[in-house]
Amino acid sequence: MTNIFSHQPLITPWDGDNCQPCHRHFYHQPGGKLSFPPEVEEQWEVIVVGAGLSGLTSAYHLKERRVLVLEAGKVPGGVCRQGSFRGLAYPAGSAYFYYLGDPSWEAWYQGLGLPLADSLIAKPVSALFYEGRWYPDCFSKPGLRTLPLSRKAINGLVNLADNLAAWEEVWDPMGSDSLPNPELDQISLAHFLENERELPPQVTSILTPYCRSCLGAGPDAVSAWAGLFFLMSEFSEKARTAAFPGGNAMIAQALAQSLNPPVRCGQTVVRLEPTPHGVNLLVWDRLDNRGYRLQARAVILALGKFAARHILPSDAGWNLEIFGRFRYSGYVVAALCGHISLESPGYENWVVGDENFSDFLISPRNPRGNGPRVMTVFAPQPFALSREALLRIKPEDKAKKLLAAVESNFPGTAREVEEIHLYRFGHAQIVPYPAFLTAVKGNIAQARGRIVLANSDLEGLPCIEAAIVQGQKAARQIEAIFAG
Numbered sequence: 013m014t015n016i017f018s019h020q021p022l023i024t025p026w027d028g029d030n031c032q033p034c035h036r037h038f039y040h041q042p043g044g045k046l047s048f049p050p051e052v053e054e055q056w057e058v059i060v061v062g063a064g065l066s067g068l069t070s071a072y073h074l075k076e077r078r079v080l081v082l083e084a085g086k087v088p089g090g091v092c093r094q095g096s097f098r099g100l101a102y103p104a105g106s107a108y109f110y111y112l113g114d115p116s117w118e119a120w121y122q123g124l125g126l127p128l129a130d131s132l133i134a135k136p137v138s139a140l141f142y143e144g145r146w147y148p149d150c151f152s153k154p155g156l157r158t159l160p161l162s163r164k165a166i167n168g169l170v171n172l173a174d175n176l177a178a179w180e181e182v183w184d185p186m187g188s189d190s191l192p193n194p195e196l197d198q199i200s201l202a203h204f205l206e207n208e209r210e211l212p213p214q215v216t217s218i219l220t221p222y223c224r225s226c227l228g229a230g231p232d233a234v235s236a237w238a239g240l241f242f243l244m245s246e247f248s249e250k251a252r253t254a255a256f257p258g259g260n261a262m263i264a265q266a267l268a269q270s271l272n273p274p275v276r277c278g279q280t281v282v283r284l285e286p287t288p289h290g291v292n293l294l295v296w297d298r299l300d301n302r303g304y305r306l307q308a309r310a311v312i313l314a315l316g317k318f319a320a321r322h323i324l325p326s327d328a329g330w331n332l333e334i335f336g337r338f339r340y341s342g343y344v345v346a347a348l349c350g351h352i353s354l355e356s357p358g359y360e361n362w363v364v365g366d367e368n369f370s371d372f373l374i375s376p377r378n379p380r381g382n383g384p385r386v387m388t389v390f391a392p393q394p395f396a397l398s399r400e401a402l403l404r405i406k407p408e409d410k411a412k413k414l415l416a417a418v419e420s421n422f423p424g425t426a427r428e429v430e431e432i433h434l435y436r437f438g439h440a441q442i443v444p445y446p447a448f449l450t451a452v453k454g455n456i457a458q459a460r461g462r463i464v465l466a467n468s469d470l471e472g473l474p475c476i477e478a479a480i481v482q483g484q485k486a487a488r489q490i491e492a493i494f495a496g
């Protein structure tokens with residue numbers, strides 16, 4: 013590799029999710045090496061396991077009850093992460109969301125003290141970097157017309173945008189048990205574009221970074237339904253994009269701050285044991301290095317199914333084999349910190365054709381004097397790359413590879429980078445592969461006895477709305493359990 017550094021930037025150790033506390037327990041006999049005293053230490057009305065957006069939302073809606081949230085990681089938020097460089101907050105994970113002007117969502121954000129109006133992103137929101145050129149506002153109809161594609165391809169894309177705008181009026185699947193147009197879930201997005209719409213493969217390539225970043229895999233590996241549902245917001249003339257400073261971590265922080273008692277971090281739930289009147293939880297406190305036992309009248313399991321299946325006993329009422337059919341992507345996020353002078357037309361910038369990363373955003377978007385800026389680079393890992401492989405990658409190697417990739421697309425950037433902050437997420441987001449939403453997601457009950465499932469993966473869609481909707485549904489299920 014040629015030396016792209018005029019100096020050696022500081023490369024931080026991996027941050028992000030922390031699998032160690034879970035792996036340590038799940039891949040040994042439960043309770044094997046660890047000892048959990050038989051006495052119950054504390055009793056709660058509800059215990060929420062996992063302080064991602066779904067778990068925090070469920071606790072927020074149950075605030076009137078005695079609720080405890082347990083989180084294995086060091087901070088609440090899950091993949092909603094925030095980093096900081098010389099006092100400048102930047103998104104280090106989940107960054108932005110869509111706002112369709114729905115008053116109930118507006119009220120929800122307002123209730124948290126997060127005014128949506130201040131967070132709306134100025135246009136152009138999305139820009140495409142393709143073969144060395146920028147295409148600003150690439151998902152708007154005028155933007156689509158500028159893309160270096162054949163007339164047939166452009167007309168096909170504009171037609172698709174029109175169709176999605178019409179579907180937007182009638183598709184409201186979030187939180188609902190049935191999928192509109194379920195036949196679209198049987199095929200891949202690539203198949204839909206190339207066979208059903210007869211668009212050239214170039215269109216599929218242009219949409220590849222978008223799919224890899226937002227849906228965890230390329231257009232050939234995600235369901236057409238899921239891909240179109242996401243693209244609907246991009247192509248929409250109604251939807252606005254919103255982001256808080258530091259990204260969606262700010263929503264997680266607002267939710268966490270509303271809770272009393274605060275989220276208990278560093279606490280890994282290892283096992284649930286349903287009892288006739290509630291649920292016992294075996295918890296490993298990695299700060300004090302000891303196991304203990306809690307009891308709750310009901311439990312919300314707000315972690316991914318990849319972990320839930322290790323925690324649930326086989327007689328809890330779910331067929332745990334089906335949890336094994338959930339697929340997750342891995343993700344690396346690199347914050348390139350320094351006096352970054354790169355100008356990019358979009359808030360969200362998609363880079364076509366580079367396997368190392370898919371997109372980036374810059375905080376603040378416009379340079380302010382000579383102040384620091386952070387380029388957050390999103391590097392979804394090749395789908396199906398095992399988590400073990402991600403765990404083996406050395407931070408220095410990944411940082412250098414990513415910096416070289418950024419430099420080859422945007423020459424001159426590397427020498428401005430003073431620090432590289434690295435984050436990795438092993439099971440970053442659910443991959444809605446073809447038929448997953450119709451065959452798997454729909455067959456899982458949200459509640460069994462006094463255990464309720466949350467997490468965005470139950471919605472089958474990797475976005476914060478899915479996590480919030482699942483958290484709200486879980487809170488309603490708890491009320492129904494207590495009422496019944």
Ligand SMILES: Cc1cc2nc3c(=O)[nH]c(=O)nc-3n(C[C@H](O)[C@H](O)[C@H](O)COP(=O)(O)OP(=O)(O)OC[C@H]3O[C@@H](n4cnc5c(N)ncnc54)[C@H](O)[C@@H]3O)c2cc1C
Pocket residue numbers: 029030034061062063064065066067082083084085088089090091092104105106107108109260279280281282314315316319343345390437440441466467468469473474475476477479
């Ligand atoms: C890099 C990245 C960027 C993204 N960008 C966006 C975006 O811009 N916009 C958008 O809408 N969506 C985005 N997403 C997706 C979206 O943010 C997520 O789908 C959503 O936040 C997930 O929330 P969750 O609560 O379902 O799960 P998670 O955030 O995964 O939360 C699960 C929590 O459970 C905890 N946990 C796990 N096991 C245990 C245990 N045994 N005991 C206790 N706690 C445990 C975990 O530590 C974690 O905190 C992004 C995702 C990633 C990875």
